[in-house]
Amino acid sequence: MATKLAGKKMLIAGEWEEREDKIEVYNPENNELIDTVPAAKAADIEKAIALAKQGAKVASDLSIRDRMNVLNKAASFIEKNIDKFATTIALEGSKTINEARSETARAAETLRLSAEEARRLNGESINFDQMPGQEDRMGYYFRFPVGVVAAITPFNDPLNLVAHKLGPAIAAGNAVILKPAAQTPLSALKLAEALMNAGLPKKILTVITGRGRDIGDTLVESKDVQMISFTGGLETGEQIAKKAGLKKLSMELGSNSPVIIRKDADLNLAADAAASGAFSAAGQNCLSVQRIFIEEDVYEVFKEAFLKKVKKLKVGHKLSESTDMGPLINEKEAIRVENWIREAVSMGGTVLRGGTRKGAYLEPTVLEHVPEKATIVKEEVFGPAVMLFKVKSLDEAIERANNVNYGLQAGIFTANINSALKAAKKLHVGGVMVNDSSDFRIDAMPFGGVKGSGLGREGVAFAIREMSEERIVGFKLTE
Incomplete structure (x- = not known):
């Protein structure tokens, strides 16, 4: 029997709305229909943007204390x-129930950080x-x-990545229109x-469900949208950048993450961390270990x-407490x-x-x-596959690690501080994890990459900076 979940309506400017056209949401484990959501059209986006313009005024006038109260109460609700x-996370996506509980706890933490x-x-x-002749001025x-x-989010972290968009946007005093992935809209x-x-308050938040081909261009091309925060693939990110026009962009576009194992490393620690980093969420993680x-x-x-x-990894039913890895998204x-x-x-x-596939399981x-x-070496695999490479030295490892068009995070396992510092300096990435895999993140740290891995930084405090602007005020003192 199908499990029914709440989520049949979308939220437009604080109002829950239904549409006749539907998107069906399936459990990738067994292709079971678990719910439907409205399939929004361009007219729905136009309506949402018009109301968001009003919502932006409401949001900017909301006191800091009121913003904090809303975010903390929402965290408590979660x-x-x-x-x-x-x-919900486990049923509509790829994560096991244990991975989903961890994501839920992190989402609450993300809102509290916001x-x-x-x-x-x-x-x-x-x-x-400080400038000669300006002694009568201050500012x-x-x-x-x-x-x-x-805000546009992917399927692989359907709750916490959404929280990383909505929390900072609200904290900074913005109105926000979220388009979650069509495969996983229920968590959002x-x-x-x-x-x-x-x-x-109403009009500040819209969560609109729809297919990218129907609503994406209308959303990203609108002159009434001042910023786009996108997490997803490089190709889509490049298309958005071309269509967006003159507005702020923040993009996390994935990776092809390397991990370096030096001969002085704790090999058992490295093996354990690398295995977890490669196969958590079935490898569908932008930080997933791909090249070792x-x-x-x-x-x-x-x-x-x-x-x-x-x-030792157990592949199986996502809701089982003993399962380590579930299916891919489809x-x-x-x-x-x-x-x-x-x-x-x-x-x-x-x-x-490995290498054997059955349905969505690999x-x-x-x-x-x-x-x-x-x-599989050059591109982001976004799946449960990892490659081992033999190298002669740290220099060779760094050179080969850098030899892709991605640079999100990397890991290095070593007992030598000089090796760690050299890797931190020479690896062309947004983050280097020492004695940990590339798949490490806390929600407070700056998060983002270089090259094809994106623009700007997420992580709550840094996302708030991206979602706000500086305004200078100058005074000329007069008698």
């Missing part, structure tokens, strides 16, 4: 309903008298909201419910330890990753473990001897 939120950072929307005084700057923020709608129950560079002196020892860790994506693996093998690569897959020109 915490009181953690099982409902986690079940509340705390709202109180730190500070400016500072400027010494105008300061403060931060003001950008206005209407368009539940977060909207939490915010509305917390007393967020191991110094040749410890290559075989690390490989054996890593394969033992991977062998069979189409599983077939894509399977084809990349087959291409790698045809080019000389070897499958050490076994945790480990490869070696894959040539650099293979698609």
